[in-house]
Amino acid sequence: MKKSIAALVAAVALCASTAFAVPTSFVVPNGSTSPFDSWSLGAANSVHAQWEVFTDAYSAPGNAPDVAGSFPAAGSPSGANSLVVGNTAGAFLTGGGNIYSFSAPTSFTVTVPNYNLGAGWNSRFVAQIQNQGSLLDFTSVLLSYDGGNQLLAPTYSDELVGGAIPENLFAWDLAGFNPSTYSLTFKASASSMSLDAIAVDTFTQTGAFTPMGVPEPATAALAAIGLVGSLAVRRRSHRS
Numbered sequence: 671m672k673k674s675i676a677a678l679v680a681a682v683a684l685c686a687s688t689a690f691a692v693p694t695s696f697v698v699p700n701g702s703t704s705p706f707d708s709w710s711l712g713a714a715n716s717v718h719a720q721w722e723v724f725t726d727a728y729s730a731p732g733n734a735p736d737v738a739g740s741f742p743a744a745g746s747p748s749g750a751n752s753l754v755v756g757n758t759a760g761a762f763l764t765g766g767g768n769i770y771s772f773s774a775p776t777s778f779t780v781t782v783p784n785y786n787l788g789a790g791w792n793s794r795f796v797a798q799i800q801n802q803g804s805l806l807d808f809t810s811v812l813l814s815y816d817g818g819n820q821l822l823a824p825t826y827s828d829e830l831v832g833g834a835i836p837e838n839l840f841a842w843d844l845a846g847f848n849p850s851t852y853s854l855t856f857k858a859s860a861s862s863m864s865l866d867a868i869a870v871d872t873f874t875q876t877g878a879f880t881p882m883g884v885p886e887p888a889t890a891a892l893a894a895i896g897l898v899g900s901l902a903v904r905r906r907s908h909r910s
């Protein structure tokens with residue numbers, strides 16, 4: 671009984687603390703910063719969608735993007751919206767519109783309609799996730815496409831912000847293919863994770879992408895003389 675009261679107090683405290691958190695370090699496609707060096711927000715053959723306040727904690731109908739600036743404006747090339755769907759019965763919305771459960775690790779599916787250009791197109795998919803409480807299960811962050819069960823681990827990941835409200839970026843490169851629909855899945859490492867915000871960006875082109883996680887030449891030169899060594903350690907540590 672004491673334990674459940676303590677859990678409830680912790681849950682109430684977490685709910686209160688989540689009310690006004692917004693992402694501080696999500697990267698917007700800008701045509702220069704990896705993994706967005708090939709496109710900017712609103713470019714042809716790109717999709718951008720972001721969620722900060724959820725309205726449906728479990729199953730259908732799910733959550734359409736609530737942050738202004740989705741591209742294409744209809745939400746996807748087909749006009750169907752990208753959707754975040756909670757898969758955990760008993761999960762609920764906090765006062766600030768986060769999805770939370772103190773009884774189970776929550777899991778989520780994000781569907782993102784795409785351009786269906788097929789073979790000959792290289793595609794990049796980027797997801798940025800902000801959460802509170804328990805950590806994400808990093809090994810659970812997987813990408814499938816076209817209704818298949820590929821379950822691809824990220825090509826690249828980066829901790830954008832650590833601490834109590836971490837923000838993490840995950841990215842995938844699909845060589846020589848552009849699907850009609852992506853499906854991103856992820857789950858919490860334990861109960862009491864609060865899902866705070868998600869951004870998804872996709873782009874496809876016939877040309878090759880710059881490999882992710884490769885320092886710019888100027889940065890590499892500085893790293894060679896030790897000035898940004900600590901930054902390099904921070905960027906590598908996420909995959910261990």
Ligand SMILES: [Ca+2]
Pocket residue numbers: 726727728729730731732
């Ligand atoms: Ca529902």
Ligand SMILES: [Ca+2]
Pocket residue numbers: 691722723724766767768865866867
């Ligand atoms: Ca939120």
